[in-house]
Amino acid sequence: MEVHRQKCQNCESLEHNNLIVRQPGKPQTILVRCAKCQDLVAAYQLDTYYHHGKGFESWLANLKAHRESGRDLMKEFQETQQRNLKLYKDVLETLHSEGKD
Ligand SMILES: [Zn+2]
Known part of the structure; x- marks a missing residue:
């Protein structure tokens, strides 16, 4: 198993908020937002x-x-x-x- 803690590329913070995006006919998307600088850290599309x-x-x-x-x-x-x-x-x-x- 390989495990990583996701860091903000901008400020290296480990504190994030998940924004859950649901749109009809599209896969659910999680946007990971840095809790410190508010930069987008990552986006995941989920099934x-x-x-x-x-x-x-x-x-x-x-x-x-x-x-x-x-x-x-x-x-x-x-x-x-x-x-x-x-x-x-x-x-x-x-x-x-x-x-x-
Ligand atoms: Zn940041």
């Missing part, structure tokens, strides 16, 4: 989005915006939740072990 703590309804609304599925959606939500919690834990451990936290 899936998991917001921890928002619950099943929020996750389902996002999923439905992108596709229909015959799968057991509650099971898929729980798998997504567990996968992202595990990834978050792994990323924090990796940052810590590399002295980046």
Whole structure:
């Protein structure tokens, strides 16, 4: 696993805000804004989005915006939740072990 903390290219700050952009028919986009100098740091286009703590309804609304599925959606939500919690834990451990936290 390779993990990086994103830095502002302009001022090297590690403090950012995420601006979530939703437009009909387009992939959801996350704009990362520097919290210090307000520069755009990065943009991500997503086909899936998991917001921890928002619950099943929020996750389902996002999923439905992108596709229909015959799968057991509650099971898929729980798998997504567990996968992202595990990834978050792994990323924090990796940052810590590399002295980046
Ligand atoms: Zn900055």
